[in-house]
Amino acid sequence: FYSHYSRDQRARVNRKIKALKRSCYGFINQAHMFKRIYQLIA
Template identity: 85%
Template sequence: MDIAIATLRKNLRGVLNASQTKLSNGPLEGINRKIKALKRSCYGFANQERMFERIYQLIA
């Protein structure tokens, strides 16, 4: 419990800022999850250009 309290005290400013704003990184995390799932399902790509094409199709 002491470690948790020390961590909270160290990051108190950031925690307070996060609680007072409506901004979120949720949409970005969702895109990252989709890209990781795409990479796992394709077992790699022949070239990087094709991978970017599929990512653009996925998030469009």
């Protein structure tokens, strides 16, 4: 499987997403959470 992200970068992004999920527990609107993830990655 080829990706332009190294394993380290993917792990870093996954950690940030997991932390965001923990901090945003209880979001009513799931689309808002996805927007926050996109902002975090960009």
